[in-house]
Amino acid sequence: MSDVLTVRGLSVSVRDTTLVSDVDLTVGAGERVGLIGESGSGKSLTALSILGLLPEDVRAGGSVRLDGVDHELVGADERRMSRVRGRDIAMVFQEPMTALNPTMRIGDQLTEAMLIHRTLAKPAARTAAAELLERVQLPSDTLRAYPHQLSGGQRQRVVLALALANDPALLICDEPTTALDVTVQALVLDLIVRGVVDRSSALLFITHDLAVVATVCERVLVMYGGRVVEAGPVAEVFTRPRHRYTEGLLAASDVETNAPRLTTIPGNVPPAGKFPSGCVFRTRCAHATALCEETPPWTGAESHGFACHHPVEVTDA
Numbered sequence: 477m478s479d480v481l482t483v484r485g486l487s488v489s490v491r492d493t494t495l496v497s498d499v500d501l502t503v504g505a506g507e508r509v510g511l512i513g514e515s516g517s518g519k520s521l522t523a524l525s526i527l528g529l530l531p532e533d534v535r536a537g538g539s540v541r542l543d544g545v546d547h548e549l550v551g552a553d554e555r556r557m558s559r560v561r562g563r564d565i566a567m568v569f570q571e572p573m574t575a576l577n578p579t580m581r582i583g584d585q586l587t588e589a590m591l592i593h594r595t596l597a598k599p600a601a602r603t604a605a606a607e608l609l610e611r612v613q614l615p616s617d618t619l620r621a622y623p624h625q626l627s628g629g630q631r632q633r634v635v636l637a638l639a640l641a642n643d644p645a646l647l648i649c650d651e652p653t654t655a656l657d658v659t660v661q662a663l664v665l666d667l668i669v670r671g672v673v674d675r676s677s678a679l680l681f682i683t684h685d686l687a688v689v690a691t692v693c694e695r696v697l698v699m700y701g702g703r704v705v706e707a708g709p710v711a712e713v714f715t716r717p718r719h720r721y722t723e724g725l726l727a728a729s730d731v732e733t734n735a736p737r738l739t740t741i742p743g744n745v746p747p748a749g750k751f752p753s754g755c756v757f758r759t760r761c762a763h764a765t766a767l768c769e770e771t772p773p774w775t776g777a778e779s780h781g782f783a784c785h786h787p788v789e790v791t792d793a
């Protein structure tokens with residue numbers, strides 16, 4: 477797997493105070509990586525450095541490279557970064573209204589996002605906008621709506637459609653479901669995963685919610701005091717944390733840490749015979765209202781919502 481994002485020795489400082497130090501991070505094509513840590517640990521500053529969106533007085537050092545972009549992103553001028561943002565890197569933040577123009581219809585915002593970065597005829601962009609809305613399960617009349625006419629969950633789905641409009645190599649999500657009603661959180665997470673899987677985009681997912689990381693990500697980095705203190709596959713870090721801080725995070729969360737194995741099933745269909753008969757197969761599928769359980773052979777897997785992109789827990793018999 478080739479790396480889409482390569483961050484080396486990233487530091488962030490304001491005047492003489494260092495807020496983020498020596499962060500190394502890579503995300504491969506089609507890989508979903510979580511960045512977790514308590515409030516103030518430096519997650520958002522790391523994301524904003526990658527996007528070139530740090531506030532005026534805050535400086536980044538080190539290196540951020542993106543596959544397919546021939547220049548260094550740290551220190552790149554705004555003209556270059558505005559070409560990268562929305563085309564190569566897209567983002568979804570916590571509050572959807574900050575990403576939407578309140579005075580423009582959703583359809584116009586979607587077509588504009590495509591026309592800025594691509595040579596496309598307007599009618600083709602319009603058709604693509606309708607398709608994008610369909611992919612995030614919004615009705616076609618949403619094209620004519622203004623942001624204030626939508627619910628929070630609908631707005632965040634529009635923001636996701638905007639973010640995916642140009643098939644970005646990297647999608648960065650910073651607490652994308654924190655402000656949403658619990659009932660729509662699972663749907664939005666599912667749509668994010670589907671969106672990146674369909675495009676083989678890399679995903680960097682920032683959250684303080686460990687259960688969300690277990691659902692969405694394959695690999696995780698733990699930040700503490702502006703540094704990455706632990707990194708590895710989600711199954712490993714969540715079951716055998718090496719850093720005391722990670723142990724504390726896990727103890728304070730309701731994530732199940734005793735899952736013996738976590739795996740993502742390629743092709744989204746559980747492979748027959750891969751797991752011993754008698755073991756329990758569980759997935760936090762957004763289509764299901766609760767955890768589903770099934771034992772091999774995988775009869776009726778699809779109807780149980782098992783054919784999804786989510787990590788799957790397999791408890792040995």
Ligand SMILES: Nc1ncnc2c1ncn2[C@@H]1O[C@H](COP(=O)(O)OP(=O)(O)OP(=O)(O)O)[C@@H](O)[C@H]1O
Binds near residue numbers: 514521522
């Ligand atoms: N513009 C700024 N000037 C000075 N300090 C800042 C600035 N922005 C952020 N900080 C500080 O940098 C540290 C890291 O902030 P950051 O927003 O990256 O944390 P976070 O892990 O994303 O937290 P949260 O989960 O609450 O969003 C915090 O201590 C914060 O107060």
